[in-house]
Amino acid sequence: MSPKIRLHLVRHGETYLNRYGKMQGWSDSPLTDEGKLVAIAAGQRLADTEFAYVYTSDSGRTLETAELILNESRHPVPVIHRIKAFRETFFGGFEGEYSKVALGQIAENNAGISFAELMQTVTVAEFADMTKKADPYHHAENFEELWTRIRGGLQTVIDLDYAGDANVLIVTHGNTIRNIVNQLCEGVDVTIEIKNASVTILEHEDGKFNWIGFDQ
Incomplete structure (x- = not known):
């Protein structure tokens, strides 16, 4: 062992x-x-x-x-x-942004729903991918x-x-x-x-x- x-x-x-x-x-x-x-x-x-x-x-x-x-x-x-x-x-272009603003933008960009609703339906892995997609610079x-x-x-x-x-x-x-x-x-x-x-x-x-x- x-x-x-x-x-x-x-x-x-x-x-x-x-x-x-x-x-x-x-x-x-x-x-x-x-x-x-x-x-x-x-x-x-x-x-x-x-x-x-x-x-x-x-x-x-x-x-x-x-x-x-x-x-x-x-x-x-x-x-x-x-x-x-x-x-x-x-977090790429979201670094330093107010969390409520950034997380709301990520949810809206990917699913058109609130962040609270989003986190009930996606995995942590999926959320990372969504963050990169929503980042205006795609550096996340x-x-x-x-x-x-x-x-x-x-x-x-x-x-x-x-x-x-x-x-x-x-x-x-x-x-x-x-x-x-x-x-x-x-x-x-x-x-x-x-x-x-x-x-x-x-x-x-x-x-x-x-x-x-x-x-x-």
């Missing part, structure tokens, strides 16, 4: 663009004071967990969150590896582009050297976490909110991923 690798997927703490209700994919903004507090609280919940490896996206908000989490650790802290693979979805990532990138990052983590069962901390983004769970774990409702600094846990063993839970 291969080692059991427990992935702790943490969404970054609240940022100023989150607070202002704006689309934030590859664009970045610092953590708010509340964002820092929830990151510290996540670190306190994880303080007794020893991590073999730590990964973040290359966004400043995930690095800031990871540092606050690791400051609470009661174990030696590994080097933080920052990789593009764990970035948030790129479609699902294939998004998942190819994320999958490469996950494979990097799984292929690391492990002495035995281990924990890995990956500080990333809400839609990235949603797509990981949606692709790797059957029967999980991924329409729920992925809260700032929440911990989603997956286990990998013998080539299979198992979902342990959201908001742990």
Whole structure:
């Protein structure tokens, strides 16, 4: 049997663009004071967990969150590896737009219905494709582009050297976490909110991923 690798997927703490209700994919903004507090609280919940490896996206908000989490650790802290693979979805021309405006435009462009109605009928993969279609510049990532990138990052983590069962901390983004769970774990409702600094846990063993839970 291969080692059991427990992935702790943490969404970054609240940022100023989150607070202002704006689309934030590859664009970045610092953590708010509340964002820092929830990151510290996540670190306190994880303080007794020893991590073999730590990964973040290359966004400043995930690095800031990871540092606050690791400051609470009661174990030696590994080097933080920052990789593009764990970035948030790129929203193209919708980056920085008010979320209500952007999501409404995406729904109207593709189906002529409201965003709430749309999300009851499409998968997260279909929504990524719809976002690219609705983006005036067509620079937004479609699902294939998004998942190819994320999958490469996950494979990097799984292929690391492990002495035995281990924990890995990956500080990333809400839609990235949603797509990981949606692709790797059957029967999980991924329409729920992925809260700032929440911990989603997956286990990998013998080539299979198992979902342990959201908001742990």
